[in-house]
């Protein structure tokens with residue numbers, strides 16, 4: 001059943017994302033657990049104010065510089081990310097010369113194919129990681145995420161992992177790769193273990209990554225290195241956590257709750 005979301009509904013955007021995920025689930029793209037994972041993300045998004053924070057913007061800039069400087073960048077795609085932002089995955093891959101690889105925790109041949117088809121429909125020329133194409137293995141990883149393409153994630157120097165579970169991030173970092181994670185939960189293992197963590201909703205972060213890639217793509221490698229060197233992931237994560245802490249303190253002040261929802265934080 002598809003519902004009509006009133007444009008003036010105070011939570012219209014959040015409802016629209018839910019509908020996208022439900023449609024993705026019905027189309028065989030999103031895993032059942034993906035709907036639950038989105039709920040956890042929503043809770044953190046609520047605490048962050050449901051907008052891209054200044055520290056997320058900084059992380060996005062460092063992430064783009066890292067992707068542009070990479071020799072073998074790969075964007076790893078799971079069910080939720082495909083359902084929420086397929087066209088931006090393709091645009092970012094084009095802009096940064098990255099490969100696109102399907103990598104699923106709840107891997108089935110049907111879901112791999114459905115995600116590949118969706119990405120191709122929005123312009124992807126090549127999608128790695130489907131069926132026998134994922135013939136290599138990430139060492140020390142038990143889950144289905146260990147299956148990777150020998151010319152893709154296995155040999156990548158930079159991997160963008162929007163919406164992830166922590167094991168693989170840790171394993172990829174151990175293999176010497178730079179991992180860029182997008183995760184609304186700054187406390188998650190993924191967020192804590194990644195090289196660069198973008199604490200934002202993938203539905204907002206992906207279009208911004210594309211926009212910043214358009215801005216930075218003609219910069220010199222020296223300038224891109226400067227952007228990367230200026231960025232400190234631990235400090236940036238700390239800032240996201242502090243932001244949540246401050247918002248919670250403000251929310252606890254009587255009468256401020258609705259003002260904060262409108263974004264009036266002063």
Ligand code: PTJ
Nearest residue numbers: 033034037038041078079104105106165183184185201202
């Ligand atoms: O498509 P598959 O088979 O690879 O499965 C994907 C899921 C998401 C089910 C799988 O990776 C999983 O179980 O993930 P976790 O361990 O629940 O972690 C998901 C993380 O993403 C959590 O920390 C959430 O807070 C965060 N998250 C959820 N929705 C969003 C998000 N972060 C950014 N944007 C979102 N929209």
